[in-house]
Amino acid sequence: MELDAKIPVTELDQKWADYKNHVNLVSPANKRKLELIVIGSGLAGASAAATLGELGYKVKVFCFQDSPRRAHSIAAQGGINAAKNYQNDGDSVFRLFYETVKGGDYRSREANVYRLAQVSGNIIDQCVAQGVPFAREYGGLLSNRSFGGTQVQRTFYAAGQTGQQLLLGAYGALERQVSMGNVTMYERHEMHDIVIIDGKARGIIARNLVTGKLERYFGHAALICSGGYANVFYLSTNAMGSNVTAAWKSHKKGAYFANPCFTQIHPTCIPVTGDHQSKLTLMSESLRNDGRIWVPKNKGDKRRGIDIPNEDRDYYLERRYPAFGNLVPRDVASRAAKERCDGGYGVGTTKMAVYLDFADAIKRYGKIETGKLGMTDTKNETITELGKEVIAEKYGNLFEMYEKITGENPYDVPMRIYPAVHYTMGGLWVDYELMTTVPGLYSLGEANFSDHGANRLGASALMQGLGDGYFVIPYTLSRYMADEIRTNAISTSHPAFDEAENGVKERIERLMNVRGNESVESFHKRLGKIMWDKCGMSRNEKGLSEAINEIKALRKEFWGNVKVSGEILEMNPELDKAGRVADFLELAELICIDALNRKESCGGHFREESQTSEGEALRNDEQYSYVAAWEYTDSGEILHKEELTFEVAMPSQRNYK
Amino acid sequence: MEHYTMNLTLKVWRQKNRQEKGHFETYDMKDILSEMSFLEMFDVLNERLILENKEPVVFDQDCREGICGACSMYIDGRAHGPWQKNTVCQLHMRAYKDGDTIVVEPWRSAAFPIIKDLMVDRKAFDRIIEAGGFISVNTGNAVDANSTPVDRAKSEEAFDSATCIGCGACVAACPNSSAVLFVGAKISQLALLPQGDPERKARVINMVDQMDKEGFGNCGNIYNCEAECPKGISVENIARMNREYLGAFSSSEMQTRPNPAKHNGV
Numbered sequence: 001m002e003l004d005a006k007i008p009v010t011e012l013d014q015k016w017a018d019y020k021n022h023v024n025l026v027s028p029a030n031k032r033k034l035e036l037i038v039i040g041s042g043l044a045g046a047s048a049a050a051t052l053g054e055l056g057y058k059v060k061v062f063c064f065q066d067s068p069r070r071a072h073s074i075a076a077q078g079g080i081n082a083a084k085n086y087q088n089d090g091d092s093v094f095r096l097f098y099e100t101v102k103g104g105d106y107r108s109r110e111a112n113v114y115r116l117a118q119v120s121g122n123i124i125d126q127c128v129a130q131g132v133p134f135a136r137e138y139g140g141l142l143s144n145r146s147f148g149g150t151q152v153q154r155t156f157y158a159a160g161q162t163g164q165q166l167l168l169g170a171y172g173a174l175e176r177q178v179s180m181g182n183v184t185m186y187e188r189h190e191m192h193d194i195v196i197i198d199g200k201a202r203g204i205i206a207r208n209l210v211t212g213k214l215e216r217y218f219g220h221a222a223l224i225c226s227g228g229y230a231n232v233f234y235l236s237t238n239a240m241g242s243n244v245t246a247a248w249k250s251h252k253k254g255a256y257f258a259n260p261c262f263t264q265i266h267p268t269c270i271p272v273t274g275d276h277q278s279k280l281t282l283m284s285e286s287l288r289n290d291g292r293i294w295v296p297k298n299k300g301d302k303r304r305g306i307d308i309p310n311e312d313r314d315y316y317l318e319r320r321y322p323a324f325g326n327l328v329p330r331d332v333a334s335r336a337a338k339e340r341c342d343g344g345y346g347v348g349t350t351k352m353a354v355y356l357d358f359a360d361a362i363k364r365y366g367k368i369e370t371g372k373l374g375m376t377d378t379k380n381e382t383i384t385e386l387g388k389e390v391i392a393e394k395y396g397n398l399f400e401m402y403e404k405i406t407g408e409n410p411y412d413v414p415m416r417i418y419p420a421v422h423y424t425m426g427g428l429w430v431d432y433e434l435m436t437t438v439p440g441l442y443s444l445g446e447a448n449f450s451d452h453g454a455n456r457l458g459a460s461a462l463m464q465g466l467g468d469g470y471f472v473i474p475y476t477l478s479r480y481m482a483d484e485i486r487t488n489a490i491s492t493s494h495p496a497f498d499e500a501e502n503g504v505k506e507r508i509e510r511l512m513n514v515r516g517n518e519s520v521e522s523f524h525k526r527l528g529k530i531m532w533d534k535c536g537m538s539r540n541e542k543g544l545s546e547a548i549n550e551i552k553a554l555r556k557e558f559w560g561n562v563k564v565s566g567e568i569l570e571m572n573p574e575l576d577k578a579g580r581v582a583d584f585l586e587l588a589e590l591i592c593i594d595a596l597n598r599k600e601s602c603g604g605h606f607r608e609e610s611q612t613s614e615g616e617a618l619r620n621d622e623q624y625s626y627v628a629a630w631e632y633t634d635s636g637e638i639l640h641k642e643e644l645t646f647e648v649a650m651p652s653q654r655n656y657k
Numbered sequence: 658m659e660h661y662t663m664n665l666t667l668k669v670w671r672q673k674n675r676q677e678k679g680h681f682e683t684y685d686m687k688d689i690l691s692e693m694s695f696l697e698m699f700d701v702l703n704e705r706l707i708l709e710n711k712e713p714v715v716f717d718q719d720c721r722e723g724i725c726g727a728c729s730m731y732i733d734g735r736a737h738g739p740w741q742k743n744t745v746c747q748l749h750m751r752a753y754k755d756g757d758t759i760v761v762e763p764w765r766s767a768a769f770p771i772i773k774d775l776m777v778d779r780k781a782f783d784r785i786i787e788a789g790g791f792i793s794v795n796t797g798n799a800v801d802a803n804s805t806p807v808d809r810a811k812s813e814e815a816f817d818s819a820t821c822i823g824c825g826a827c828v829a830a831c832p833n834s835s836a837v838l839f840v841g842a843k844i845s846q847l848a849l850l851p852q853g854d855p856e857r858k859a860r861v862i863n864m865v866d867q868m869d870k871e872g873f874g875n876c877g878n879i880y881n882c883e884a885e886c887p888k889g890i891s892v893e894n895i896a897r898m899n900r901e902y903l904g905a906f907s908s909s910e911m912q913t914r915p916n917p918a919k920h921n922g923v
Contacts, residue, residue, distance in 0.1 A: 051796040066717060067783050069823055070725040086803060122799070129799035131792045131852050133816035140806025158816055164724055165819060172791030179787040187780065210772060239719040273692045278700055279721045401723060404740070404747045405694075470796045519707045521700070565707050570674070571715055571773045574707070 003256075003629055003642045006431045007111040012648050013093075016115045019432070020475050024482035031056035034481055035489060037204055037219035039191045039246045041068030043163070043462060044445025045225030046170035047469025053177030055474060057481075060217055061174070062189045062206055064241055064576070069171045072227060072239040073465060076163025077284035077398065078147065079155035080127075080462040082120035087144050091152040093117045098649050100460060103149040103329050104425070104453020105603035105619060106651040107259070107627070109644065111432060112450045119471040120463050124156055126470055130169040134158050147458040148285050149329040149656075155459045160284050160398040166462055170469070189215070190576060191246045192504040194222065194253045194441065197496045201441035205500045207508075209576060212569040214501050216492035220484045221440040221477065224250055225469070228424035228446040230263065232584045232591065233536070234528020236421040237269060237282040243580040244587050247428050247447050255436035256629040256640060258429035258449035260587065261595035264456055264604045265537050266422030267333035270405050270415075271353040280420040281405060283356070283398055285458040288326045290361035290391065291415070293317050293333070295345040295354050305347065305355050305414045316340055324656040331455045331604045331617070332656060334419035338537050339615065341418070348416045357414035362387035419537060423461060425452040425604065426594075429629040429642075433476035434468060437629075440480060444468035449627070454603025508568060511578045516561030520578045523558045527551065527581070527588055535592050540608040544596040548589055555585040590630060590637055597639065600624045612653075621651050662688045663755040667702065669714055670762045671774055679771070681760070695738065695748040696721060696728065716775035723747040723887065726822030729829070730775055731762040736826035736885040744824065744887045764825050766834035768872045779825050781871040782839060788867035789860040790843040792852050805851055815849040818842040820888045827882035827890075833874030838882040840868050841898035842890050848901055858905035865902055 008015040034057050038049045041063040049061045063071060083096040097117040101108055128134065134156050135143040144153040158165040177183040188209040195203035203218040229244035230236035251257045268283045294313045301308060316336055318325045337354050340346065347353050366387030370378045388411050402410050428436050428443040430450055435442050445465035452460065534547035566572040601610040601617035610618045627642040665686040672679030689698055696718055703713035719727040728745040732738035738748045761775065769777040827838035844861050847853030876895060883892045
């Protein structure tokens with residue numbers, strides 16, 4: 001199938017306005033007759049469901065958690081970007097667009113990114129109107145901070161809990177639609193398959209996780225808003241339940257999967273302590289505004305961090321990238337940390353960590369505070385104390401979280417951090433309308449591939465999730481639904497529902513009947529180790545080829561030796577997990593195939609064979625300036641290419657020096 | 658940080674489903690590391706139970722970083738265990754020493770029926786939000802975000818109320834299973850912001866009505882809720898809810914509503 005991104009043919013800054021001016025609309029009377037299915041209740045799913053409910057569609061929302069408010073968007077810490085230029089520091093829609101395309105290492109679609117930058121301001125307006133308590137200045141107006149990969153202050157935030165506040169705003173809007181009868185919520189439900197009738201997505205098979213029963217639901221269209229697949233690495237900053245199942249089932253029913261190898265390793269996470277580790281915790285990128293990253297200058301320096309004097313410290317990001325310093329993009333910062341630790345300069349018991357130090361910031365803020373208070377002749381202790389108060393106001397919850405996990409007080413000793421898998425730029429291929437290659441099946445937020453290219457800039461995930469849900473899908477869905485007004489609701493006793501349900505049932509029974517000797521968790525851990533070692537921060541041909549064979553072998557072993565306890569018709573988290581891990585075992589192979597195919601380094605995808613003499617990522621625009629969209633077939637994955645053309649943000653080697 | 662290993666005795670509430678009777682099961686836990694989180698200790702236990710052909714313990718959990726509000730264990734008589742301002746998932750085993758016995762139960766409240774083992778149904782909270790825990794603003798209606806300045810102190814206070822994670826520890830900690838801290842926090846957040854003003858009277862009445870319908874108990878001014886809240890939500894939110902509630906009734910347009918003295922919050 002020829003990939004058509006359906007990008008409006010006009011000037012870049014006119015495309016979205018032009019699209020909206022000409023898109024077909026659906027009358028309110030007809031909207032009431034049209035049903036929609038939304039999978040996932042995070043920022044993308046909740047904002048889409050609420051907005052589509054407001055418009056009058058009949059919406060069903062499914063989430064595996066016990067409440068839509070628990071979707072993992074809730075854990076996003078640092079902030080949300082918007083080109084408001086409230087700081088008068090030179091920001092604009094164009095600059096946000098340009099930095100996002102550049103930050104993504106020229107592997108995203110210009111038209112989509114430009115639209116995202118255009119709606120970014122509306123998102124902030126909408127959230128403030130909902131009562132989202134963003135940080136404010138003394139004059140009562142909104143406050144901003146900087147984030148990696150940018151030189152302006154455009155990030156709006158609510159302490160270190162921005163995702164929580166935005167999600168609760170969207171959740172409120174969603175619950176309002178529930179109370180009005182426009183949205184029906186199905187908590188503790190997991191989508192197990194898409195039902196396709198006459199080539200169009202027409203419903204889903206979901207498992208009620210409390211009763212274990214399979215249920216059928218019809219929709220004129222379905223939206224996959226189920227987030228990313230970072231848990232394929234087992235250890236990641238994702239929630240324990242975050243999974244690829246909805247997206248993967250869609251892929252197996254015809255939706256192409258794009259750029260799966262574009263995974264993001266976040267530079268500042270709390271390091272691994274041992275084999276018992278079940279997940280990793282992020283320390284927000286916003287900390288790099290004030291924290292300085294360093295390692296000892298001398299290998300094997302045994303002194304404690306605070307005992308190492310300044311002249312024996314290597315602030316390696318400031319040294320290598322003076323223009324952006326500690327605020328280089330995530331992929332650059334992560335690789336630099338790995339380079340130092342692999343070189344033997346790491347700190348802490350495992351030596352796989354670097355310091356993130358706030359001592360200078362505490363001093364700096366302390367001095368400003370004493371100045372404000374008109375204090376003269378101040379002691380160092382007073383300065384430190386006041387400085388700590390400023391830091392606490394900005395990052396208090398993050399510092400608390402760090403102390404709870406490590407038992408160390410980061411106000412007094414530098415944090416130890418190391419990169420961890422955090423986000424996946426790849427996802428279901430979608431066109432400009434956010435529709436996948438299956439008619440009537442859409443994908444929003446992290447679940448799609450569209451806006452971040454090979455590397456996502458900080459504070460852009462929240463922007464994309466809400467942009468897709470509040471401001472893009474209400475228009476683009478209208479184009480499809482306008483042709484559906486004559487389609488009556490299809491009965492769920494249609495043979496296509498029978499067939500899909502039987503397939504799901506058989507797979508669940510197969511999982512239960514293996515009755516092997518190894519737990520699901522153990523298989524997941526083993527998969528994660530293969531992926532982290534051979535398809536993690538740095539990749540090469542040999543490792544990737546080995547990984548593909550190892551994943552195949554592990555998958556075979558899983559289906560021959562997995563042990564799933566409990567029964568089907570009851571609350572059984574082991575069975576839920578088994579289904580998710582089985583899907584990860586398939587996706588993992590595709591990630592490695594994609595990484596092997598892309599013989600260039602770009603963004604989060606670093607191929608050792610393709611680097612500059614200084615060890616920076618080396619792109620190959622001549623051969624790889626395309627989106628790799630994979631089609632699932634019984635005989636294997638087939639590659640389709642969507643060529644990327646740049647008319648405004650011309651590709652250049654990224655330079656943060 | 659000094660790391661150590663310990664042996665523990667775990668007594669865990671096991672209950673097959675809502676209908677069947679539950680009981681405590683005792684497990685000996687060997688070589689638990691002080692660096693593990695409390696839920697990672699449960700991972701160790703479950704791995705063992707699976708390999709012994711026994712049913713693993715079911716409990717709610719997801720983010721494991723203290724923000725989603727899913728985890729909910731009542732440990733040695735305290736919601737979320739011994740640490741202040743903490744969720745179970747962020748509790749680490751260095752809180753315990755060799756030889757300790759730890760008793761783990763689910764949230765216990767009539768409004769939170771048990772699903773299995775340590776997992777309960779908290780949909781009552783969603784229904785309370787449904788009754789009015791939002792500002793009625795359709796997408797696209799909003800004016801420029803900076804067109805309404807908001808007093809910074811009030812905005813920060815609203816944020817403090819808004820940090821509630823909806824875990825239900827306040828209910829579990831309360832001898833009366835009252836939900837006033839949860840409800841008060843949402844009412845406060847929206848009452849403190851100018852955007853929430855147009856609906857504040859109807860909001861407080863409808864949310865309190867729904868809270869009563871769900872079967873949560875009366876507030877006895879014991880303040881266990883504040884003490885056990887992982888986000889340190891203050892009982893001032895309860896006082897503000899009560900003021901909002903009485904204020905809503907004293908205004909004429911709300912006179913047709915039920916008698917305020919009959920609701921559980923005041």
